[in-house]
Amino acid sequence: MSRSILIADDHPLFRQALALAVGQVAPDATIVEAGTLVAASTAVATTTDLCLILLDLKMPGAVGFSGIALLHAERPEVPILVVSSAEGDNAADEARIFGARGFLRKDADLSVIENAIAKALDGTSSMPRSSAQVQSDLDPIRESVAGLTPMQLKVLLAVLDGQLNKQIAHSLGVSEATVKAHMTAVMRKLDVTNRTQAALVARSLGLHLRH
Template sequence: MGGTILIADDHPLFRQALALAVATVAPDARVIEAGTLASAAKAASEAEDLRLVTLDLKMPGAIGYSGIALLHAERPQVPILVVSSAEAATAAEEARAFGAVGFLRKDADLARIEDAIRAALAGSPPPTPRPDQMDTVRKDVAGLTPTQLKVLLAVLDGKLNKQIAHELGMSEATVKAHMTAIMRKLDVRNRTQAALVARSLGLDLAH
């Protein structure tokens, strides 16, 4: 079937292990690797035939589940398989809520990793999340654009509009416009409330 599979993990040895699993399941696929969230997002946006992303939650540049949200925003039709050492009991459920199709701990054996990759490539649908208020908010966050997510994460990091503008290469007016759109989508009145919503979803928690 060919196509491209993106392996996003900051540990070269684990990227190599995942590449071996991919080679077994999809020998015709082209594998590209990324060691930071920024390089993963760039690769995801540029790969025309991207079929799957495997993602570590602890990627440099990621905060909590923000890596899933950002990559899902870049390529909403591409399945994301989280392979992480996250200890939180709810990590798998949260990962799916933000757009991942599956979650595996890094201590899973090679056969399980191969099975998960095979299922993700086959388009196995993720479980239907329970309909509660937090699910609605998660969907709102997942509906933000990549740039809006970057702005929101910078706000969580305590940066001012001027700093965000410099960091993202845009004007302060553009940052303010993005914040207005973010607050509208999250149904909040100010940046503090927007940060609280993101924080309540674990976007600022290290996993």
């Protein structure tokens, strides 16, 4: 039975290093690479036998944890293992909220990364919940963002990038009316009244991250 693993990172050398780790754990797997969030989203949508996503948070097109949210919304059944240099007080816990199965730093030993890949493929989380996790006022908002559909997330990310409805419609291949409908749904889910407020709320979810 065929299976594919997506490596999404904008650094070719680190993609190569992750490919070597995957080769040790799953030599039978086909490796798919992506250097941007758009390319990763396309790969997730078109790779039918995808069994694992290795994801860097800081990629072109991503803001905060938006990469996890978008790819998880596209394929919720496929585990996501974050391998990133991002730092934050509760980065791993927050990554879990958006759909990650595991969270590793890029400077982790190769054996640690290989072990995490093996656990993710087996369906085991390599990211035990922190006993010090404290309920945050932002948690309901994070859960709302995590509940957006793939298209709603793409529209929201385009708004964060400063694009107008016409530009968003062109890049996504839909009508402006469709973009407006998705943005209305986004604003309703985030409990805001305009796109500026929606952008501010969404951007606040990743401001604490340091790369």
